[in-house]
Amino acid sequence: MSWHSIGMIAAFAVAFTLLSRYRSQRHGARIPMQAYIGAGIVFGGQLLTQLGVAPVALFFTPIAWTGYILWIDGAIYSLRGRSLLRNHPAEFAWLALCSIPLWLIFEAYNLRLENWIYIGLPSNRWLRQIGYAWSFATIWPGIFETATLLRALDWNLPDQSAAPRIAKPIRPALAATISAIGFLMVAIPLLVPPPMGAYLFGSVWLGFIFLLEPINRWTGHESLWSDLSRGDSSRLRALLWAGMICGVFWEFWNWFAAARWFYTVPILSEWKVFAMPLPGYLGFPAFAVECYAMFALMAPWLDWLSRKLGRRQEMRLGLLDL
Numbered sequence: 001m002s003w004h005s006i007g008m009i010a011a012f013a014v015a016f017t018l019l020s021r022y023r024s025q026r027h028g029a030r031i032p033m034q035a036y037i038g039a040g041i042v043f044g045g046q047l048l049t050q051l052g053v054a055p056v057a058l059f060f061t062p063i064a065w066t067g068y069i070l071w072i073d074g075a076i077y078s079l080r081g082r083s084l085l086r087n088h089p090a091e092f093a094w095l096a097l098c099s100i101p102l103w104l105i106f107e108a109y110n111l112r113l114e115n116w117i118y119i120g121l122p123s124n125r126w127l128r129q130i131g132y133a134w135s136f137a138t139i140w141p142g143i144f145e146t147a148t149l150l151r152a153l154d155w156n157l158p159d160q161s162a163a164p165r166i167a168k169p170i171r172p173a174l175a176a177t178i179s180a181i182g183f184l185m186v187a188i189p190l191l192v193p194p195p196m197g198a199y200l201f202g203s204v205w206l207g208f209i210f211l212l213e214p215i216n217r218w219t220g221h222e223s224l225w226s227d228l229s230r231g232d233s234s235r236l237r238a239l240l241w242a243g244m245i246c247g248v249f250w251e252f253w254n255w256f257a258a259a260r261w262f263y264t265v266p267i268l269s270e271w272k273v274f275a276m277p278l279p280g281y282l283g284f285p286a287f288a289v290e291c292y293a294m295f296a297l298m299a300p301w302l303d304w305l306s307r308k309l310g311r312r313q314e315m316r317l318g319l320l321d322l
Contacts, residue, residue: 004255004273004274006249006273007067007248007252007255007273007274010165010248010273011248011249011252014245014248014249018149018153018245022040022075022079022153024306025079025152025153025154025282026090027078027079028078028079028080028081028282029078029079029081030076030078031075031078031079032074032077032078032086033074034071034073034074034085034086034125035073035074035075035077036066036069036074038066038068038069038070038071038072038073038074039071040067040290041063041064041066041067041070041071041138042064042068042071044068045060045063045064045067046060046064046253046256047072047205049256049257049258050256054258057152057256057257057258058120058122058127058131058257058258058259059131059134059257059259060136060252060253060257060258061135061254061257061259061260062131062134062135062138063311064249064253065135065138065253065305066134067274068142069085069138069141069142069145069191069251070085071142072146072149073085073086073141073145074086074146075149075152076145076148076149077151079149079152079153079203080152080321082185082298082321083148084141084144084148084321085145089093090249092141094139094302095140095141095144095295096137096138096141097137098140098295098298098302099136099137099139099140100133100136100137102139102140102291102294102298103136103139103140108205109190109201109204111190112190112194112197113189113194113197113198113200113201114194114198114264115201115262115263115264115265116247116261116262116263116264116265117197117262118259118260118261118262119259119261119262120257120258120260121212121259121261122259129257139291140291140295142246142293143239143242143243143246143287143288143291144242144291144292144295144322145247146178146242146245147235147238147239147241147242147288147322148238148321148322150241150242150322151234151235151238151240151322154301156182161216163205170214170217170218170225172218174214174216174244175215175217176214177216178213178214178216178284179210179211179214179215179259181210182208182209182210182214183207183211184206184207185203185204185206185207185210185211186204186207186208188200188203189201189203189204189266198264198265198266199266199267201265201283202283205283205286205287205290208290208294209286209290209293209319211223212293212294212296213293214297216297218291221296221299221300222237222292222299223293223296223298224289224292224293226242235322236289238322239285239289239291239292240285240288240289241285242282242288243284243285243286243287243289244284244285244290246284246288247276247281247283247284247285247287248281250284251274251275251276251281252274254274254275255274255275259298260275261275262275263275263276263277263280266275267279267280292322297299
């Protein structure tokens with residue numbers, strides 16, 4: 001059996017598990033039309049890509065993720081009676097918009113570390129930019145919606161046998177030390193020679209967690225560290241699982257797209273599941289946690305900006321329901 005066959009089995013197994021768990025849950029509302037539209041976009045896009053319809057194949061990655069997000073958000077609504085996109089569309093728009101510059105941070109790292117390249121891109125410059133922006137705008141919403149779905153499916157319930165605890169105050173010296181370690185982790189790959197730095201992208205996937213989580217907790221922002229200090233690891237576990245699930249779907253749909261990324265990671269490059277070397281899949285759970293830490297740092301500033309623009313209600317920004 002080839003590595004690609006294993007990847008196909010993994011993708012279908014993840015989809016089947018999510019669907020089975022969803023069907024077994026008690027629903028709080030009717031399935032909204034957006035879920036059916038999203039499913040139609042995913043399956044229709046896959047079919048048209050397989051048939052070689054050029055425009056769809058070219059933009060298949062963002063098309064698939066747009067459909068997936070609509071589908072998952074609709075499923076969340078049917079379980080909870082509320083969802084980010086349906087009940088807080090402005091907050092969802094901020095999340096998608098901020099996803100673009102946040103991902104560009106990693107693109108900037110890749111300019112030096114050269115861990116992936118893009119192939120099959122349209123020759124027209126404006127179409128390329130549209131494809132980039134559309135694809136990047138789905139990253140944070142895809143992860144947060146998936147993590148929220150897992151919570152709605154009771155995938156990561158907190159330990160009900162333990163009474164909730166009050167978070168202990170953080171020691172400034174400890175927070176500063178952890179943040180300093182994180183700073184070194186994100187800085188060293190840029191400081192060493194590029195051939196050596198190419199082996200250190202894993203440090204980037206972890207470094208922003210160590211850099212930002214102490215800052216978020218110290219400043220009172222949403223923080224996974226605060227969750228853990230209260231004895232609740234459910235949000236962390238939901239993000240870890242969401243990262244792996246999204247990672248499988250990212251690589252699965254990317255494999256069929258005409259415009260796609262291709263990894264040049266020098267570690268076990270012969271063991272590729274789709275385009276990703278097998279060890280690279282370990283980075284997706286960390287990346288999801290990293291996405292949360294980065295956006296949690298931004299969320300209060302976005303809330304402030306929204307108020308300046310005349311919005312009276314506090315923005316949720318995908319964090320409070322997650």
